[in-house]
Amino acid sequence: MLKRLRENKSAQGTLLALPTTVWMFILLIIPLLLTLVISFGKRSPDGEVIYTFSFDNYLRLMGFSSCDGGQSLCFDPIYLQILWRSLQLAFNTTVLVILMAYPLAYFIARADPKRRNTFLFMVLIPLWTNFVIRVYAWMMLLRKEGAVNIVIGTVAKWLGIDFVPLELLYTPGAVLIGMVYEFLPFMILPIFTSLEKIENSLYEAAADLGAGSFRTFLRVTLPLSMPGVVAGTILVFIPVMGTFIVSDILGGRQYILVGNLIQRQFLDARDPAFGSAASLILMVMTLVVTYFYTRKFGFGEEIIAA
Amino acid sequence: MNPYRRAPSILIPAILVYVFLYAPIVGLILYSFNASRTNVTFEGFIPSFSGRVVMEGSLVKSAPCGPFHWYCDLAKNSDVLEAAGNTLTIAFTATILSTIIGTMAALAMQRYDFKLKPFTQLSLYIPIVIPEIVMGIGILTLFSQFFGWFNGLFGLTGDARLSMGIVTVTVSHIAFMVPFVTLVVQARLQGFDKAYEEAAMDLGANEWTTFRRVTFPMILPGVLSGALLAFTLSLDDFVITFFTNGPGSTTLPIYVYGLLRRIITPQVNALSTVWILIVFLAVLLLQWLQSREAKPQHE
Numbered sequence: 001m002l003k004r005l006r007e008n009k010s011a012q013g014t015l016l017a018l019p020t021t022v023w024m025f026i027l028l029i030i031p032l033l034l035t036l037v038i039s040f041g042k043r044s045p046d047g048e049v050i051y052t053f054s055f056d057n058y059l060r061l062m063g064f065s066s067c068d069g070g071q072s073l074c075f076d077p078i079y080l081q082i083l084w085r086s087l088q089l090a091f092n093t094t095v096l097v098i099l100m101a102y103p104l105a106y107f108i109a110r111a112d113p114k115r116r117n118t119f120l121f122m123v124l125i126p127l128w129t130n131f132v133i134r135v136y137a138w139m140m141l142l143r144k145e146g147a148v149n150i151v152i153g154t155v156a157k158w159l160g161i162d163f164v165p166l167e168l169l170y171t172p173g174a175v176l177i178g179m180v181y182e183f184l185p186f187m188i189l190p191i192f193t194s195l196e197k198i199e200n201s202l203y204e205a206a207a208d209l210g211a212g213s214f215r216t217f218l219r220v221t222l223p224l225s226m227p228g229v230v231a232g233t234i235l236v237f238i239p240v241m242g243t244f245i246v247s248d249i250l251g252g253r254q255y256i257l258v259g260n261l262i263q264r265q266f267l268d269a270r271d272p273a274f275g276s277a278a279s280l281i282l283m284v285m286t287l288v289v290t291y292f293y294t295r296k297f298g299f300g301e302e303i304i305a306a
Numbered sequence: 307m308n309p310y311r312r313a314p315s316i317l318i319p320a321i322l323v324y325v326f327l328y329a330p331i332v333g334l335i336l337y338s339f340n341a342s343r344t345n346v347t348f349e350g351f352i353p354s355f356s357g358r359v360v361m362e363g364s365l366v367k368s369a370p371c372g373p374f375h376w377y378c379d380l381a382k383n384s385d386v387l388e389a390a391g392n393t394l395t396i397a398f399t400a401t402i403l404s405t406i407i408g409t410m411a412a413l414a415m416q417r418y419d420f421k422l423k424p425f426t427q428l429s430l431y432i433p434i435v436i437p438e439i440v441m442g443i444g445i446l447t448l449f450s451q452f453f454g455w456f457n458g459l460f461g462l463t464g465d466a467r468l469s470m471g472i473v474t475v476t477v478s479h480i481a482f483m484v485p486f487v488t489l490v491v492q493a494r495l496q497g498f499d500k501a502y503e504e505a506a507m508d509l510g511a512n513e514w515t516t517f518r519r520v521t522f523p524m525i526l527p528g529v530l531s532g533a534l535l536a537f538t539l540s541l542d543d544f545v546i547t548f549f550t551n552g553p554g555s556t557t558l559p560i561y562v563y564g565l566l567r568r569i570i571t572p573q574v575n576a577l578s579t580v581w582i583l584i585v586f587l588a589v590l591l592l593q594w595l596q597s598r599e600a601k602p603q604h605e
Contacts, residue, residue: 006513009418010418010421012414013414013419014414014418014421016410016411016413016414017410017411017414017418017420017422017423017426019406019410019411020407020410020426020430020488021411021425021426021429023407023480023481023484024426024429024484025429027445027448027477027478027480027481028429028441029429030448031444031445031447031448032440032444034447034451035440035443035447038447100323100326101323103319103323104319104323104324106320107320108320110316117593121590122327122328124593125582125585125586125589128538128542128585128588128589129331129581129582129585130542130544130559130562130578130581130585131559132544132559132562132563132566133334133562133581134330136334136562136566136570136574136578137330137331137333137578138330140330140333140337141329141333143346145346147329147333181326181327184323184326184327238436239437239438242437242438242439243437243439245544245563249566259437263439266443266446266549272443272447276443276447279440279443279444280440282440283436283437286435286436286437
């Protein structure tokens with residue numbers, strides 16, 4: 001028996017991969033299938049799931065619901081607005097993050113190799129600081145009495161302008177800042193990795209051929225660092241679409257994203273069927289965006305570096 | 307023009323981004339020394355030491371630990387200690403298990419061909435490309451449906467019922483940690499020279515001895531950095547834990563999240579500061595391991 005196993009390479013591989021495969025099957029594949037099944041179900045009066053096959057939850061997400069006791073179909077785009085808001089926020093966050101991450105990654109990649117590790121280390125500390133703690137930090141900064149208002153107030157006083165502290169917390173802007181802060185390091189690292197890989201000889205060649213530093217950047221550096229930007233975009237866009245803590249704490253009760261919608265169906269509203277449908281729509285949305293995006297720009301190995 | 311010279315224009319944006327990254331952290335640490343209990347504005351440090359806490363309104367005038375009052379307060383908070391204990395228990399258990407099965411899977415993926423391979427690959431890839439909440443509510447649904455069915459089947463009631471707790475959190479953590487362990491170990495295996503193993507076999511070592519004496523020591527730095535990454539992911543996790551925890555299995559991120567919806571004293575800042583310090587040390591350790599790994603090993 002043992003001897004046969006020793007000769008059978010395929011059986012060895014299966015055996016080695018089996019624990020992981022079984023684990024992932026039970027805790028990933030089955031849950032996803034269960035989500036799919038339940039999304040066609042209905043909510044019972046006490047918040048349990050009734051297994052049926054209806055598209056009601058999906059129709060409701062698209063804005064259609066029955067009203068007048070099921071007599072007619074009403075259209076209320078509230079959930080479409082939430083989906084659209086989440087997409088917009090994810091898009092805006094990603095763009096802002098790229099604009100902030102690129103200069104820093106460029107700076108680190110071009111820094112003296114002796115100091116490069118220190119600069120990188122300085123990016124890792126905020127990255128590994130707990131997600132919830134980082135939201136809390138911004139909650140403190142954005143309050144009426146917070147540091148942001150103090151800084152603006154001091155500058156205003158210095159310029160002789162009257163200044164009333166702004167209510168920055170619980171605004172869409174606060175959510176955007178929080179999201180940018182949370183996910184910025186996820187963009188810096190892959191861009192850095194792809195910038196670091198560019199060989200010096202390419203810059204030399206560009207210089208020999210008479211390109212100035214700006215043209216070298218535009219024609220050599222930027223195109224070659226695109227895999228990093230693509231990997232970073234995936235690492236930022238996907239989690240922003242699903243995060244609910246940032247909007248929960250910095251956006252207040254009124255500012256709802258898909259993540260908040262799903263979370264509330266499972267905890268407050270007790271409608272898992274509707275929550276499952278929303279969750280699947282979220283998954284499909286991120287997969288579709290990621291698919292088209294990576295097909296257009298390629299999929300770099302930089303994603304592993306982060 | 308020298309293309310290597312850093313354009314001066316890049317220095318200022320880089321500094322600004324660093325300021326953006328660190329301002330919240332500095333603020334967080336500063337407020338952990340706040341004399342004000344309400345923690346709305348910074349009212350200065352606690353000026354003096356004394357045998358007991360002396361308050362004046364919401365201001366702490368003196369305390370046994372002086373400026374470190376909130377840290378001492380934190381050390382006495384049994385909820386925090388319990389949450390910290392849970393967090394570490396879950397992280398240690400999940401790290402050990404996910405490192406073992408993740409390393410095995412990495413070996414299988416890198417070295418062998420088998421029928422199940424595409425499926426294993428897919429299941430390791432999915433957690434990375436879907437939002438965490440999707441996995442979280444999926445697991446929540448699985449457990450609640452299964453527990454409901456199981457408890458009903460055996461007529462379990464009260465404390466005998468199966469319910470969410472440390473076990474469900476640990477089991478779910480392993481599911482999202484394994485893909486990362488596999489990724490890191492696989493990367494290490496890719497740069498592995500098979501000649502060493504062949505040499506060992508030629509010298510008469512069997513597969514197990516070869517693995518124990520040659521392969522494993524060589525991939526050990528990769529396994530360790532995979533384990534450390536997994537450990538940090540587990541300590542840090544909010545979403546999966548949020549949907550799979552139950553009474554008595556609160557972890558630190560869940561505990562802090564709960565506090566943010568109530569009155570916040572500088573104790574939260576003290577907790578955050580301690581945490582940041584631990585992360586700082588962990589990242590140092592990780593970097594040290596990776597720098598060791600980067601050096602080629604010849605024996």
